[in-house]
Amino acid sequence: MKNPFSLDGKVILITGSTRGLGWAAAQAAAEAGATVVLHGRNEAAGKARKQELEGRGLKADYLAFEMADREAIAAAVPTIIERHGSIWGLVNNAGMLLHNTIWEETAEIYEQIMSVHMVAPFLLTKAAAAEMKKSDAADRGRIVNISSIAFSSPRAGICNYTAAKGAIVGFTRAASAELGAHGIRVNAIAPGYFVTDINKERLQDEAFANKIKVRTPAARWGDPSELGGPTVFLLSGASSYVNGQLLFVDGGMSHFLHSV
Amino acid sequence: MSGRLEGKSVLVTGAGSMGPGWGNGKAAAVLFAREGAKVLAVDLNKAAAEETAEIIRGEGGRVEVFAGNVTDEGSVKSMVAACVDAFGGLDVLHNNVGILKAGSPLDTTVEDWDRILNINTKAFFLPCKHALPQMLKQGAGSIINISSISGFRNLGAPYIAYNTSKGSVVSFTRNLAATYAAQGVRANSILPGVIDTPMARDATIQTSGKSEAEIDFDAVAKTRAARIPMKRTGTAWDIAKAALFLASDDSAYITGSEIYVDGGLNCTA
Numbered sequence: 001m002k003n004p005f006s007l008d009g010k011v012i013l014i015t016g017s018t019r020g021l022g023w024a025a026a027q028a029a030a031e032a033g034a035t036v037v038l039h040g041r042n043e044a045a046g047k048a049r050k051q052e053l054e055g056r057g058l059k060a061d062y063l064a065f066e067m068a069d070r071e072a073i074a075a076a077v078p079t080i081i082e083r084h085g086s087i088w089g090l091v092n093n094a095g096m097l098l099h100n101t102i103w104e105e106t107a108e109i110y111e112q113i114m115s116v117h118m119v120a121p122f123l124l125t126k127a128a129a130a131e132m133k134k135s136d137a138a139d140r141g142r143i144v145n146i147s148s149i150a151f152s153s154p155r156a157g158i159c160n161y162t163a164a165k166g167a168i169v170g171f172t173r174a175a176s177a178e179l180g181a182h183g184i185r186v187n188a189i190a191p192g193y194f195v196t197d198i199n200k201e202r203l204q205d206e207a208f209a210n211k212i213k214v215r216t217p218a219a220r221w222g223d224p225s226e227l228g229g230p231t232v233f234l235l236s237g238a239s240s241y242v243n244g245q246l247l248f249v250d251g252g253m254s255h256f257l258h259s260v
Numbered sequence: 261m262s263g264r265l266e267g268k269s270v271l272v273t274g275a276g277s278m279g280p281g282w283g284n285g286k287a288a289a290v291l292f293a294r295e296g297a298k299v300l301a302v303d304l305n306k307a308a309a310e311e312t313a314e315i316i317r318g319e320g321g322r323v324e325v326f327a328g329n330v331t332d333e334g335s336v337k338s339m340v341a342a343c344v345d346a347f348g349g350l351d352v353l354h355n356n357v358g359i360l361k362a363g364s365p366l367d368t369t370v371e372d373w374d375r376i377l378n379i380n381t382k383a384f385f386l387p388c389k390h391a392l393p394q395m396l397k398q399g400a401g402s403i404i405n406i407s408s409i410s411g412f413r414n415l416g417a418p419y420i421a422y423n424t425s426k427g428s429v430v431s432f433t434r435n436l437a438a439t440y441a442a443q444g445v446r447a448n449s450i451l452p453g454v455i456d457t458p459m460a461r462d463a464t465i466q467t468s469g470k471s472e473a474e475i476d477f478d479a480v481a482k483t484r485a486a487r488i489p490m491k492r493t494g495t496a497w498d499i500a501k502a503a504l505f506l507a508s509d510d511s512a513y514i515t516g517s518e519i520y521v522d523g524g525l526n527c528t529a
Contacts, residue, residue, distance in 0.1 A: 003262035004501050005510075173527040180489025180524045192513070217441030222513040229510025238505055241453070241498030243490055243524030252441045252516035255434040 004238040008033035011084045012235060013076065013128070015067070015120070016094030018045040020196040021146065021227045025091055028228025029235060030058035037080055038062040039094065067094050067116040070123070077127035086135070089235045090128040092121035092168070093146040097198075099157045110160050117164035118171065121145055125175060125186070133182050140183035142235045145172050147246060149192040152254040153215075165190075169246050176244030185243045187234045192250025194222040218251030264508040266296035269347035271339065273330050273387055274356030275301035276308020279458030284406060285356035286312045287496035288503045293321030295504060297352070300343040302326045304357075322347075330357045331382040333390075340390045352507045353391045353403045357383035358425070360459065362466045364418040373421050380425035384432055388447075395445045403447040404506045405433045406499075409522050411451065417467050430518060437516030446515040448506045453522020454484050455494040489524030 007029055017026040018040035030036045030053050038053075038060060040046050046062030053060035063079060065072030080087050095117055098109060125143055132141030148165040150158060169188055176186040193199065193212045199221070203209045213219055230249050233239050248254045270292050274285035285303075293299045293316040301316075303309035306327035316323040324346045328335040343350050358380045361372055384405045395401025410419060411426030430449050437447040454460070456477075464480055465472055481493045502521045505511055520526055 004504070005262055005264070176524040177489045177527045181491050183490075185490070185524075217438040218513065218515060219442035226513035229505070229508070229512065230514065233505045233510060238501045240501060241490065241494040241521045241523050242502060242519060243522070244527035245520050247514070247519060248517045249511075249514050250517075251513050252434075252437050255516045256438045 005232055005236045006033055007232065007236055010034045010088035010235070011037065011080060011086055012089035012091065013037040013039065013063075013080060013087060013124070014091040014093055015039045015124070018042065018049050020198060021191055021194060021224055022091070022093040023049065024224035024227050025093065025231040027053070028225070028232050029089070030060060032232045032236065034089070034235070035059040035061065035084060037084075040064060041066055067120045068112070073120055073123050074127070076124065077131060081131055087128050087131050087141070089142045089144070090124055091144045091146065091231065091235070092124060094120070095146065095161075097158060097161050100160065101157055102159055105159060113160040113164050114167070117161075118167050121168060122171065129179055129182070129184055132184050135183070138183050139237070139240070143175065143184065143186040144231060144234045145186070145188040147188045147190045149190055149248070149250050149253055151190055151246075152248070172246065173244045180243050185239070187239070187242060187244065188246045189227070189230055189234065190246055190248045190250065190254065191227055192216065192222055192248070192253045194224050194227065196224055215256065216251040216253045217256050220251065222249065222251060261294050261296075264295045264504060264510065265292055265352070268297045268351040268507070269300075269343055269349045270297040270352040270354065270507065271300045271302060271343045271350055271387070271391065272354045272356065273302045273383065274358070275299075275312050276303035276305050277311070277458050278308070278462065281458050282496040283356075283457045283459060284452065284455070284496045284499045285354070287500040288354055288356065289323070290315055290319075291497070291500040291504055292352070292354075292507065293323060294319065298322040298347040300324050300326055300339065300346065302328050302330070302339050304329055330387055331379050333386055336386040336390050340387070340394060344394055349398055350391055350394045351398070351401060353387055353401070354503055354507065355384045355387055355403070355405045358406065358422070360419060360422045360463050360466075362418055362463070363420060365420050368421055376421035377425050380422065381428055381432075384429055388436060392440065392445065396440065396443055399444045401445040402507050402511075403433070403436070403445065404503050405429050405447065405449050407449045407451045407518070409451045409453045409520060409526055413526055417463070419463075434516045441515050446511070448511070448514060448516065449518045450499060450502050450506070451518055451520045451522065452499050453494055453520065453525040454488065455496065455499060456481055457496050487525065487528065488522070489528060492523065494521060494523060
């Protein structure tokens with residue numbers, strides 16, 4: 001019997017994967033045997049990460065484009081088909097965080113955040129699912145959307161991000177109901193607080209770092225590598241009957257209210 | 261296989277199947293062994309546990325059988341001790357035991373209520389209570405409790421006592437997870453949807469009022485599958501693979517969570 005977590009021969013696009021959680025997911029997927037199509041805004045970073053994976057004997061490619069660039073988004077899946085012949089997986093991970101209170105927030109910024117977190121994943125899902133549907137197999141593809149702990153446990157000052165991360169959960173459930181009959185599974189992951197490069201700056205704020213630690217039953221921040229396993233699970237045959245779900249990877253934070 | 265549980269000691273309750281075919285505990289025990297685990301197959305019915313063990317031995321896996329009752333504290337203490345004695349530790353506890361009897365709030369007797377709640381809630385409470393000291397001593401452990409989507413969604417069949425017990429699996433598991441996360445013990449729930457297991461067939465027989473021979477199970481599965489986004493009912497292997505993920509270090513930062521394994525059923529109107 002084969003390894004249920006294998007991604008051998010699968011082509012998977014992971015947006016926002018040159019650093020942080022996307023990079024962790026990319027490494028795990030490549031180690032599971034996938035050809036990972038990396039993505040970032042920066043051409044040089046994508047190329048460097050591609051070479052890094054190839055240097056480890058893994059399979060990788062990369063695309064560089066802005067998540068606000070609709071033409072570039074439209075070209076992404078056709079480019080992958082042209083280069084690799086098929087697409088099995090899409091991980092909608094690319095995101096951005098702009099701290100603003102509701103009083104500071106403007107419609108323009110709010111729409112910009114929605115565009116990156118909601119419109120781009122929708123367009124990529126549509127394009128990728130159309131290709132996945134062409135497969136002869138009963139099991140045709142996987143889409144994984146990265147939501148956030150902000151969905152269940154928001155904090156002040158990130159209303160735009162929280163709204164977008166909740167919206168992607170609704171989209172995940174709707175898409176799972178619609179695409180399930182086509183052999184495509186759509187799920188989401190809600191990461192808690194991880195020690196990513198971006199968060200390392202936040203870790204300098206001792207009060208904040210401590211607050212998160214105290215609020216997390218595991219009493220520690222997550223290591224980005226710990227997002228690799230869940231991503232591979234949802235991209236592989238191991239999750240054969242999991243569809244439309246939001247998987248919290250948060251050290252228990254989402255169900256815990258600390259009384260301090 | 262991938263050796264995800266290489267060298268781990270695993271206790272699976274309800275490891276035997278109540279009829280021909282694959283129940284969730286049986287499939288999980290076999291899959292865990294394939295992934296390198298040493299499995300203590302526990303079941304009230306020794307012959308059923310033996311059957312699972314035979315399959316594991318036939319594949320070259322490591323297994324011991326324990327005939328035990330998860331609602332009897334003495335028996336539970338003994339099964340935990342048996343696992344530690346046989347394998348040198350206890351890394352994963354997988355609680356599968358549950359019984360089901362049809363009944364609405366009006367026609368469920370107090371006796372049935374007590375029996376179903378007693379068995380289905382002690383089935384996770386007692387093994388957790390007695391496995392925890394060993395896991396805390398080891399500074400690591402993963403507990404997987406089988407709940408059900410029927411704990412939170414009424415699926416149209418009158419299983420009031422069973423559904424209440426299955427909802428309680430999640431609240432217990434979240435509380436346990438929050439309490440012991442800092443000490444390295446994780447606990448998560450799996451919520452199976454419509455799965456074709458011997459127990460599910462028994463439930464169909466109970467609610468239909470017909471005999472087993474009178475029911476066309478393929479036709480039943482087809483009708484049910486039409487409601488499910490993935491257009492099929494699940495198998496015990498679908499559940500076992502999710503359990504394998506939660507048992508393994510791949511889920512190292514996941515605790516207090518639920519994984520629905522229902523083909524998307526709870527996403528539909």
